[in-house]
Amino acid sequence: MATEYSSLFTFFGGTGDLAKRKLYPSLFKLYVRGNLGEHFAVIGTARDSWSDDQFREVVTQSIREDQPDADMHAASVFVTHFYYLAHDVTDKAHYAVMKDLVEKLDEQYSLKGNRIFYLSMAPRFFGEVALNLKSEGLLSEDGSNRLVIEKPFGTDFTTAETLNEQLSGAFEEKQIYRIDHYLGKEMVQNIQALRFGNTLVESLWNNRYIDNVQVTLSEKLGVEDRAGYYDTAGALRDMVQNHIMQIVSQLAMEQPVSFTDSDVRVEKIKALRSLRVYSPAEAAKNFIRGQYGANDTEPAYRDEPNVPKDSANDTFVAGKLLFDNYRWSGVPFYVRTGKRLADKFTRIDVVFKKPLIDIFAFPQNRDNSLAPNVLTIYVEPNSGFSLQLNAKTAGQGFETEPIHLDFQQDVAQKEETPEPYERLLHDTLKGDQTNFASWDEVSYAWKFVDVIQKLWDSETPDFPNYVSGSMGPAASDELLQRDHRSWIYRLNR
Numbered sequence: 001m002a003t004e005y006s007s008l009f010t011f012f013g014g015t016g017d018l019a020k021r022k023l024y025p026s027l028f029k030l031y032v033r034g035n036l037g038e039h040f041a042v043i044g045t046a047r048d049s050w051s052d053d054q055f056r057e058v059v060t061q062s063i064r065e066d067q068p069d070a071d072m073h074a075a076s077v078f079v080t081h082f083y084y085l086a087h088d089v090t091d092k093a094h095y096a097v098m099k100d101l102v103e104k105l106d107e108q109y110s111l112k113g114n115r116i117f118y119l120s121m122a123p124r125f126f127g128e129v130a131l132n133l134k135s136e137g138l139l140s141e142d143g144s145n146r147l148v149i150e151k152p153f154g155t156d157f158t159t160a161e162t163l164n165e166q167l168s169g170a171f172e173e174k175q176i177y178r179i180d181h182y183l184g185k186e187m188v189q190n191i192q193a194l195r196f197g198n199t200l201v202e203s204l205w206n207n208r209y210i211d212n213v214q215v216t217l218s219e220k221l222g223v224e225d226r227a228g229y230y231d232t233a234g235a236l237r238d239m240v241q242n243h244i245m246q247i248v249s250q251l252a253m254e255q256p257v258s259f260t261d262s263d264v265r266v267e268k269i270k271a272l273r274s275l276r277v278y279s280p281a282e283a284a285k286n287f288i289r290g291q292y293g294a295n296d297t298e299p300a301y302r303d304e305p306n307v308p309k310d311s312a313n314d315t316f317v318a319g320k321l322l323f324d325n326y327r328w329s330g331v332p333f334y335v336r337t338g339k340r341l342a343d344k345f346t347r348i349d350v351v352f353k354k355p356l357i358d359i360f361a362f363p364q365n366r367d368n369s370l371a372p373n374v375l376t377i378y379v380e381p382n383s384g385f386s387l388q389l390n391a392k393t394a395g396q397g398f399e400t401e402p403i404h405l406d407f408q409q410d411v412a413q414k415e416e417t418p419e420p421y422e423r424l425l426h427d428t429l430k431g432d433q434t435n436f437a438s439w440d441e442v443s444y445a446w447k448f449v450d451v452i453q454k455l456w457d458s459e460t461p462d463f464p465n466y467v468s469g470s471m472g473p474a475a476s477d478e479l480l481q482r483d484h485r486s487w488i489y490r491l492n493r
Helices: 017-034 051-067 072-081 091-107 125-134 156-170 186-196 229-253 261-273 278-287 411-416 420-429 439-457 474-481
Strands: 009-014 040-046 081-086 116-120 145-151 176-178 210-218 287-290 316-321 332-340 343-353 374-380 383-390 398-406
Touching: 017 040, 017 116, 040 072, 040 091, 040 287, 051 072, 051 081, 051 091, 072 081, 072 420, 081 278, 091 125, 116 125, 125 145, 125 156, 156 439, 176 186, 176 420, 176 439, 186 229, 186 374, 210 398, 229 261, 229 316, 229 332, 261 439, 287 398, 287 439, 287 474, 316 474, 332 439, 332 474, 343 398, 343 474
Parallel strands: 009 040, 009 116, 040 081, 116 145, 145 176, 210 332
Antiparallel strands: 210 343, 287 316, 316 332, 343 374, 374 383, 383 398
């Protein structure tokens, strides 16, 4: 039986695209699963002057579009728990009106003072909203108060630190949920199960046996309609500082004392503390950037709507991370991400060291050597694992070839797998911060990224430098070739 939770959700930015595409459909899935029942309510807030009925119709439509086979009778009951409030987050008088509605709904639905405030709005308002929630008395004294924040969490370490100080003036760290939807993905959460649930894997998870680790977050689409934000952020800030660093910290962390949010966070923080922060010269050597150009059917980044014609913004990043600790000394973690690449996928390739002596090659003086063993974690669009091993080819003689042991989630398993936002909203209700970024994690990630971004801001790149539909600029391949390595997933056209 699913555990039913009681809470009032208040969505700031309640008419926005994220709320309609992801948040409301995810709440409905929790309702269908039984995690939400009679004792919940939702307030949507924005500047728009909507009625409750108009708001409920929008929510109903978002469910219908996301889940064509949904039980619309259940949806009609579900949306009766939704209420709308036109609200100016900068006007303290508006918080008094919100407080009256919050207290009314708390009593009406027996919510026991449990409140979740979700900020899916312009980041410049995050601190102000948090402080106003406290100063104007919207935080309950008896129940739980939780603040959920979408990225970006600052634009560098200084702005992130300032924002964190503002949030800390109203909420305790244990009440702040910095959401990263990649941490809600099934196979990202499987990293810890794979490592710490299998002696075979964990015993080899170190620099004695692993040669390098590769993380690829590839996007097929371009900037779309996000130029206003993206041209001030770029791939480094938009993807590396948060999603990639969170994945890498799970790959690099030590085994926690227990599988609790506090113990998992301790080990992730330790891993990020050991991440080598580069000097500008080291950053120039170990990180490269790119910007997509046109192909036969798609425009260059600089020709996209609302993108400056001389934009030096990075739409591609590749780099090498090094951890200065006993487990990972000498093992490079290669990462890359970009827009307008060959396809949309996320994968992790763990490349193991080859045998010191290839006994199958030496007597015959063969030119082709053993392929490395590679453990691949497929995060999206398919979910699963693949292990590349060497085996004898069928027939006379003795030749070897790589074979693959594969596991992919079937249709039934995929249907049972919660969407990332569904999972993370459930964790918020539960009060489990395992899959949310702590301030220490965010701060170490920014300190690492800031050196690279500052260097790039001081230079004028020769853009564009890769064709839409490729896997990025040639410098991405050269980054690994200097170390006598190559990307496991390779495609360049």
